[in-house]
């Protein structure tokens with residue numbers, strides 16, 4: 001199905017489609033059901049260079065932008081997979097590339113590009129403060145050549161399949177800063193050896209078989225040169241990563257949306273009830289037509305968010321709006337597809353129920369629908385702050 005968005009990436013899409021075709025639905029279904037990590041699939045993406053898409057050529061990467069990275073994510077989901085297993089490497093790159101020191105880039109980027117290291121994790125969310133990020137309680141206190149970290153994080157994904165993790169912690173107490181977003185700092189941690197030396201990882205069993213964890217920090221000492229950029233300015237740095245993350249998730253939702261529509265249209269054309277294909281009934285057609293229309297519209301906003309991010313223009317509004325529109329459209333498509341399949345939508349062998357659960361996540365993470373609406377109301381429409 002040809003989409004309306006301006007897109008000149010046929011070669012990129014063809015390459016991804018051929019890689020993804022080697023991992024049929026049964027592969028993703030098995031990992032989804034068993035809650036295991038699709039190691040072979042991520043290895044194949046790494047070997048083909050896609051996990052290094054956004055790393056500049058000078059450091060051994062492909063030097064592509066968020067636009068291309070988002071197409072990689074979209075194609076994985078469109079092929080029936082789940083890019084949630086690897087999207088962290090793409091959006092975390094925004095923080096390191098834009099705010100890391102030359103020494104940090106030289107040390108890590110070539111290794112990430114070659115696949116020797118993975119930067120798949122970002123630890124922001126905390127159990128007691130949730131979306132109210134500036135109130136987070138994890139602290140990093142300078143002590144000589146180190147920082148000492150104490151606190152707790154929750155829902156931190158891919159820690160067990162990453163070598164590096166971005167950590168957001170408070171370095172100046174909230175009571176001592178002029179603005180609540182000041183005094184937070186970003187660190188780039190090498191995870192090897194930290195477990196049992198002040199950091200504990202506790203996996204969280206969950207609805208989508210996602211590798212995600214609780215983290216506990218108890219006097220964890222990390223070298224001071226793990227700090228990214230200036231101390232206390234971390235919230236601003238992490239926003240670049242968050243805008244990239246929202247745009248990539250939008251692309252994944254678009255991929256899911258097209259997957260649901262493709263499957264539903266094919267099934268509606270072949271399933272005969274009352275002596276005719278069910279897709280001949282407008283009651284079946286209209287929900288699919290409406291969901292498809294909304295996916296197409298969301299896709300335009302996704303490419304605008306990518307364009308702005310790649311042009312180094314402010315992209316917060318478009319990244320948030322793209323994520324909202326795309327998550328709603330994929331959820332609408334998921335429901336329309338489930339309804340079209342009737343009882344068979346619930347059978348695991350059709351993959352609809354798995355993808356239905358996977359795409360539902362994006363109403364909540366990485367930012368919930370209400371919080372995006374609140375961002376648009378306050379930052380785009382100029383309405384008074386509600387919190």
Ligand SMILES: Cc1cc2nc3c(=O)[nH]c(=O)nc-3n(C[C@H](O)[C@H](O)[C@H](O)COP(=O)(O)OP(=O)(O)OC[C@H]3O[C@@H](n4cnc5c(N)ncnc54)[C@H](O)[C@@H]3O)c2cc1C
Nearest residue numbers: 122123124125130131155156157210365366367368370371
């Ligand atoms: C599978 C999974 C993977 C994740 N991976 C990561 C990760 O790798 N790293 C990371 O840092 N985090 C991760 N997260 C966390 C995710 O970003 C948060 O769950 C999400 O931002 C919502 O935060 P919360 O769960 O604390 O909800 P809360 O902030 O507790 O909010 C709960 C509900 O209340 C609503 N709400 C809260 N305040 C308001 C308000 N003022 N007005 C209206 N509605 C409001 C929210 O919209 C939401 O629906 C992950 C989560 C999941 C489920």
